[in-house]
Amino acid sequence: MKYEVLVIGGGGASYPGAFRLSKAGKTVIMADPKGVLGGNCLYQGCIPSKTIREMAELHLRSKRFFANISPNFELIQDHKDKVQEKRFKQHDEEIKENNVEFVKGEVQVTGDKTAKIIGEKEVDVEFNYLILGTGSEPFVPRIPGSEHCITSDDLYKYKTEIRKLPSSMVIIGGGYIALETATIFKALGTEVHVLVRSDKILRSIDQRLVEILKKMIDPEIDIKFNSPVLEVEKNGNELKVTFSQKGEKKEIITEKVVMATGRKPVLPKGFEKLGVKVSQKGVEVDESIRTNIPYVFAPGDVNGISPYFHSAVRQSLVASRNILTGRNTDFVNFSSIPVTVFTIPPIAYVGIITNRDSSVIEASYKFERDSRAQIYDELEGEVRLFFEKGSLRALGGWVAGIDAPSLINEIGYAVHNGLTAKQMAEFADQHPMSNESITNAVRSII
Amino acid sequence: MKYEVLVIGGGGASYPGAFRLSKAGKTVIMADPKGVLGGNCLYQGCIPSKTIREMAELHLRSKRFFANISPNFELIQDHKDKVQEKRFKQHDEEIKENNVEFVKGEVQVTGDKTAKIIGEKEVDVEFNYLILGTGSEPFVPRIPGSEHCITSDDLYKYKTEIRKLPSSMVIIGGGYIALETATIFKALGTEVHVLVRSDKILRSIDQRLVEILKKMIDPEIDIKFNSPVLEVEKNGNELKVTFSQKGEKKEIITEKVVMATGRKPVLPKGFEKLGVKVSQKGVEVDESIRTNIPYVFAPGDVNGISPYFHSAVRQSLVASRNILTGRNTDFVNFSSIPVTVFTIPPIAYVGIITNRDSSVIEASYKFERDSRAQIYDELEGEVRLFFEKGSLRALGGWVAGIDAPSLINEIGYAVHNGLTAKQMAEFADQHPMSNESITNAVRSII
């Protein structure tokens, strides 16, 4: 059948654009093997992991002020599943509201502008435009015994079988999934070891910020640097992780081993027929989300530029806008997309957060002086803002500590809209909220 | 002694401006009878009340997910005092850092440009400029038995004697202090009655928003409208509150009666010597914070325009800036100052939130569809944004429900900086935070 747009995938990279196009009168067919919208994010990614994270943080705070409560992990997992179900249902309603045809199934590209959906039904599709929102999946390196390991998908997925809190856990990797999982499970009571291949965690993030995080996280989390894993062995209910450290073999006995060694793009079968360029990082697109093949757009994780749900949604809308106007009229401002590492405590940043050439003025405020941080007795961390010298335009900022994932949006507004320190300093952030630390930082230089 | 600037009061209306002036080389003397900085806000206002509020909310959330914990009010009050102490100390350091002379004492105006400070020492002051940051105090109407009542100041003040949770409480008034106190103490376990003279609560706030709040707050809070209080009598440890309802006398027996019947400006002795105009609302100033007497500035609660700490701070800075430049070069943008009612759940708003002349486009998003609201199972409320037709410039917005006091700042940035719906829609708020509801609201109209 002929459709103006074929959308592969049902996540944040796919449905926002699909809905827009359908509303504008385009015929749209969307396919996803999961048969539900929301993509990895909802099925096994940010939504379930952040549900558990919030419960873990709530538990820590309650313990701090009220009593030594033990969290019930099974109840937490039940709550997580319910949140996921609520959203699956919500998305089902949206499909109907937006009049998009949605098919549960895998897509196989069969030609230049043709594909086949193989799933609950088989559909031959001719299309004028293709939105490739296929996302990414965990990359599991070949290590002897890697079959005994789980990934974050297993921990967080809908109806996961892991409903009992692991007493101990080895996490392999030093990226954001590794660190988030480490701090969340530590907060819930698991003994956590993190094995990092190199001497750095969160390598893609400015290391000044990472250093702050390292001081903030629970010191009982055992992070071993320069410790590549050699083998994972199963002995009954136990796993033995062997790793190398300074040329010596060492081992840890643990209940669970979580591989958090990065993610890789997912491409549909027959993808090569399209002639779309793919690099190491993913499908190549620029800010217009268009690939080298003008009728193919690749928003979201599949392009590897900014693998976050909120970024994927914006990318999807940009792709749909450019399909509607027939040329590149909308662009993603990647430099204003906030990034959060949802550790406990969290860090978040947006835009330019370095000062390589002294063309930047920094402004900061420590949370130890912030009312809300004091109210919660979470005094570590800071807000730090970066302004262009001369114009005083906001270039970027970070928040380490309390409310980081929320505060970063206010800073992101400044960066996204080219606001100046003066404009920011004249705004009166609500007292006594941690947003005041943004005001206080910027007023310190004005 | 001669000073360029006399600053009366030590709160948010006073010290920020005093510090700026001192840094710019002006000689500044500041006086406050409390002998500590922070004003009412810190001593008995927002800081202590919001500390208790956060503890109450935390308690509710813990109860929802973990167990039926009973909060220990005495520990909460201890924590509150500690937060206050931490801030008193912090302010003491700031006085030193900023090289301002601070005297504990009352100020009496003795002439055009002279005053006397009477307190720990007596100082005769000649000044060129006066910053009047004297704030406000509770207004207690004359009712028989009003001497048996307390005010919010008594509940929240530093080292308050009220350290046991009242089992029951009658709150007289329908303003924000009444409502906040009602929901906070209800959350902690107190039986709460609110007696409102008229048929409305929060009269100065758009009633569409108030209606949302009314549906959100704990329905067990007993709000009686059109119920003016006639008398309060003391019988042993009990208080009997007699009020009128539809022409009938009714009564409630309770442990505490809280008068939350508004606040009135505080003026120093001898104030009339200055010739400064005062209206019903307070000392008259415009956006430059200058009074009719060019060398007298009146920031903060004393002018009654926008009686919030964060507004007072900005006003204080504006006054100091206008003193430095010798003319009105800085102005407060009152229409972008966020206002929060810290009820549980909270509401917050900024700017224009009505659509009287159909020149406004509204955009909204219900929290029942928001990830974070779902994670916390706090599904009531919404984000609502107001844009000017044509320009699509953000005019105002409200948030009712989860994270309102934080989200309102992001909306406030839009209003303060004249951002358009299109600019807002192109920003990608962090997932899965409630800030996404702002994005979702604005994208629904773009």
Place this chain on the structure above:
Amino acid sequence: MKYEVLVIGGGGASYPGAFRLSKAGKTVIMADPKGVLGGNCLYQGCIPSKTIREMAELHLRSKRFFANISPNFELIQDHKDKVQEKRFKQHDEEIKENNVEFVKGEVQVTGDKTAKIIGEKEVDVEFNYLILGTGSEPFVPRIPGSEHCITSDDLYKYKTEIRKLPSSMVIIGGGYIALETATIFKALGTEVHVLVRSDKILRSIDQRLVEILKKMIDPEIDIKFNSPVLEVEKNGNELKVTFSQKGEKKEIITEKVVMATGRKPVLPKGFEKLGVKVSQKGVEVDESIRTNIPYVFAPGDVNGISPYFHSAVRQSLVASRNILTGRNTDFVNFSSIPVTVFTIPPIAYVGIITNRDSSVIEASYKFERDSRAQIYDELEGEVRLFFEKGSLRALGGWVAGIDAPSLINEIGYAVHNGLTAKQMAEFADQHPMSNESITNAVRSII
């Protein structure tokens, strides 16, 4: 034949949208009886009148500094025709570049979504969307002898027969066409009388600004207020205009009588079949340019809101954008569209230029102090800016005098983008250009 979009008219309201839609892949047919693009503006409106205007101004300036040159009106008209030809040709190329079908002919609406083009060929058109860019035409009131009068269209149209400078001219009307024509022909050497029915000229413009204009224009232009015309009689080569003044009949003998008594919308035959609402002013649309019939858009003069070419172009683009996205996602910000009265000297304004409720701060600078005004010895007039109190956001502004039609764009940028006085004051306008008067005005209040 079936087209997605029928565009009626070939002017600024029509072709920009038509081109956009075609580029986005929509099939578009456009029809105009003139058979050339550019509409009235190019054929007989702004382009030819402003060509003559610039020549007249250049002539005045040359006379001022060099010598008493007599302009050769015939050469000026020849130049005007050449400018028009150049643009006709340019538009012909654009039609080809943009792949739009253009038919010379009148459109007759024949049904809900059908029309017939009758002209060089006859085409039956079925359409999904209609863009009605039919513009306006001079409104000539019924006066005895009105057949002896000409309109501005006759003066300025392509290949007009009026190629000899009239020695004298009576202009009936007090609108912008009347005033522009009066000052242009006076500058060229014609004796000019203007008969105004009421006691005001330029009634739709703030009268403070009009008063400035009245003082600036050549005092030899004879403007008679409260002077309704009764009759125009022809005697050989002369025309006798009889008008009433204070109850008395008076007369003027003149060579040409120009009716400049307003314009009225042009509607195609069969228009009533569409069910589109039309008011006194024109076809009813809002900022989305959509009429009450969702598939009909009416940009430009035909809606009477903002009858200027540059406004029509923007409106046309908004209509096309809303057709593409299938809903109202783009809007015209009418309050930021600059308006110029191209008198000699000119006036121009944008946005809000009154201060009805004292919520506005005004800033102004007189041209007598401006370098460029001094260089040209054109010292009359001023720049005046209007800011919102508090936010200091630019609400509007006017320029009376030198370079007004150019300067108003810089002010328009401020209004359109919600810039504040502070932002404007920090920009350094190029010296020694009249733009500095904007800087000087705004810096006077900061």
Place this chain on the structure above:
Amino acid sequence: MKYEVLVIGGGGASYPGAFRLSKAGKTVIMADPKGVLGGNCLYQGCIPSKTIREMAELHLRSKRFFANISPNFELIQDHKDKVQEKRFKQHDEEIKENNVEFVKGEVQVTGDKTAKIIGEKEVDVEFNYLILGTGSEPFVPRIPGSEHCITSDDLYKYKTEIRKLPSSMVIIGGGYIALETATIFKALGTEVHVLVRSDKILRSIDQRLVEILKKMIDPEIDIKFNSPVLEVEKNGNELKVTFSQKGEKKEIITEKVVMATGRKPVLPKGFEKLGVKVSQKGVEVDESIRTNIPYVFAPGDVNGISPYFHSAVRQSLVASRNILTGRNTDFVNFSSIPVTVFTIPPIAYVGIITNRDSSVIEASYKFERDSRAQIYDELEGEVRLFFEKGSLRALGGWVAGIDAPSLINEIGYAVHNGLTAKQMAEFADQHPMSNESITNAVRSII
């Protein structure tokens, strides 16, 4: 005598700040050897040269449309002197209005915070702050016979003796003064030769823009590249200029030789006593205009960063603001300061106008398609805009051709305020003005 601020110089770098400081209550003394305000710009720089330039352009335009008029250079010089006188008088009034003490005289620094003014009277000054607005002067290289040459100062200065149009002129140099003078005098009828040492003119300007200029200027201007001057000899009323070209000696006989070989900062006597750092370019300052000595500010030409009057004025205000607030709270945004080369035709630019790393999107519009360019038959040149990829924020732009010095301000507003292409595209520039070319350029990419 003791003053809070000593201001050295009376030009654009000096008086704006002096007036601000005085209005804020500071005691200010200002000294300039010319005894009048306005600095070089008014006395012998931009004001007189641009007066002559405008007359020359007017003359060209008149000739194009009306007749072969010969300009009367003596009348032009008289007019120029009158413009200068008008402004001298205007500044005299401003001194009184602003209550600044102004002394005609040279300043000699005598100590850390002391100086002596030697002139119409002698004043010993003690100061807290120093504003050094001493500007620059022509740099005349040592060439045999350089004493027979004049500089632009001689051509343009108040009451200059050069009141007869030179029949021929050799200009030595390839900077903006050389090019401006060349095109102005060519337009007036002088035979013009330009001798450029290297293979480039306007070396500090992006050469893509310079190439456009080279094609636009009168081809009869004889520019000789790689032609260093060896000697200038006087023979009666004639001058013989000997220069080298490809190793050969060549010569030109001419009436006037203008040295336009750059400018150098002017420093007061005793300046070294202050310990202020000076580089090759001038006194070292950053965006706060403060030197390494915290109480010394150096706005304007003396710092060599941005040697334009409008930049100097802004720098002066920034210096005064930072003196008032006692710290760096105001900054010059050098990247948004427009620069114009007032050749005939002119070029102008602002911000970033290169695309070195492909992170820029360019948008352009040729003047041959612009209404106003067509009306004036000045079809060469273009508007070109540079936007950041992703954000589409305006980074810079240039205008080559008609109205460049005016249009650049509108582009400058976009750059200064971080406006995006989308915001710009939604503004409707006044028709039929050349500002439309900005709209047309930006709309071509949106």
